[in-house]
Amino acid sequence: MAVDASPIVNALRTLEVGSVREEEPLRRHTSFKIGGPARIFVEPESQAGIITMLEWVRDHRVPYFIIGQGTNVLISDQGLDAVVISTSRGLKTVEVGQDHLRAGSGVLLTKLANTAAKAGLSGLEFAISIPGTLGGALVMNAGAHGSSMVAVVQTVTVWDPVLGVHDIDACEAEFAYRQSRFQKTPWFALDAVLKLTPGDSAQIRQAMAHHMDYRKRSQPVGEANAGSIFKNPLPQYAGQLIEQIGAKGWRVNDAVVSERHANFIINRGSARALDVLQLMRRIRSAVHQRTGVVLRPEVRWIGPGEGGTDTLWENLWYAEGTGLREPFE
Ligand SMILES: Cc1cc2nc3c(=O)[nH]c(=O)nc-3n(C[C@H](O)[C@H](O)[C@H](O)COP(=O)(O)OP(=O)(O)OC[C@H]3O[C@@H](n4cnc5c(N)ncnc54)[C@H](O)[C@@H]3O)c2cc1C
Numbered sequence: 001m002a003v004d005a006s007p008i009v010n011a012l013r014t015l016e017v018g019s020v021r022e023e024e025p026l027r028r029h030t031s032f033k034i035g036g037p038a039r040i041f042v043e044p045e046s047q048a049g050i051i052t053m054l055e056w057v058r059d060h061r062v063p064y065f066i067i068g069q070g071t072n073v074l075i076s077d078q079g080l081d082a083v084v085i086s087t088s089r090g091l092k093t094v095e096v097g098q099d100h101l102r103a104g105s106g107v108l109l110t111k112l113a114n115t116a117a118k119a120g121l122s123g124l125e126f127a128i129s130i131p132g133t134l135g136g137a138l139v140m141n142a143g144a145h146g147s148s149m150v151a152v153v154q155t156v157t158v159w160d161p162v163l164g165v166h167d168i169d170a171c172e173a174e175f176a177y178r179q180s181r182f183q184k185t186p187w188f189a190l191d192a193v194l195k196l197t198p199g200d201s202a203q204i205r206q207a208m209a210h211h212m213d214y215r216k217r218s219q220p221v222g223e224a225n226a227g228s229i230f231k232n233p234l235p236q237y238a239g240q241l242i243e244q245i246g247a248k249g250w251r252v253n254d255a256v257v258s259e260r261h262a263n264f265i266i267n268r269g270s271a272r273a274l275d276v277l278q279l280m281r282r283i284r285s286a287v288h289q290r291t292g293v294v295l296r297p298e299v300r301w302i303g304p305g306e307g308g309t310d311t312l313w314e315n316l317w318y319a320e321g322t323g324l325r326e327p328f329e
Contacts, residue, residue: 069132
């Protein structure tokens, strides 16, 4: 390790915002069950605690990374030489209005869908089958069954290193297919107002049951994965292209292309991030050779340059002069 992290750990503990751990294995915090250790892992217990933490890392120019449920990330086997801030404990409030929900970004999307159904609010039915938090869903403009977050987001309260806490409206978030401005701006989503329509709870539940049933039939439920590996090159579907080239069952060590859905890679037990990356490259190159289509990753690569960051996103916000390892050294 480049520097002794103890002074940072001690300073973060004195803030008393939640648990602060060293060398926390990130595989425990991802649906892929992959990822080396976080140099420092923090779980603030409240929104105020998260803001205190963010201000501290900004003021001390320490690199940080935000993690929700880790369902759309592939984290380096080397781990992250940064403060990883988890939203899993703080940011859990949900307020139900007559035509909207206001929720903290750490709330699970499935919980929001169920809360909306109970309150007779329509618009979040699509979200019942998407794992992860509201925060991750905003970043990814997560969607399924013909809808996505852009259809419901009204405003988001964000923290950023320059302006602090402020509200943005949905237009400013520049939502597009699995894209948003969150992916290129150091915004931390604190909470969001989701605009919904009064509807019939029974009908809403029926639609959600239909979506869940479809999911169980078409995807490898219960196995370690990160959802769709590649974005759909619309109007084509990544899964169909990968199936066409006969890649179902392809494997690199314990990373295997799902037999059930070709756009899913499964960790059969001890897959490493590099195994997944190798498999992704193999698939991408074969699809390109056979069909001329270049597949773009949907899963976000998080870590130093070993992952071929020319094609995979890197989302670790490094401040200048931290002394901690830079991402592409
Ligand atoms: C089985 C399975 C099925 C899936 N199906 C779908 C699907 O149908 N549709 C779909 O769109 N996705 C799907 N996904 C992908 C994933 O569930 C979504 O992208 C989800 O919204 C990610 O949420 P998360 O909390 O896990 O985010 P993470 O994976 O923890 O993080 C994703 C990104 O968001 C950032 N982030 C997280 N929280 C915040 C915050 N509060 N503020 C700022 N940045 C933040 C992280 O830094 C990271 O860059 C699936 C995944 C799995 C495992």
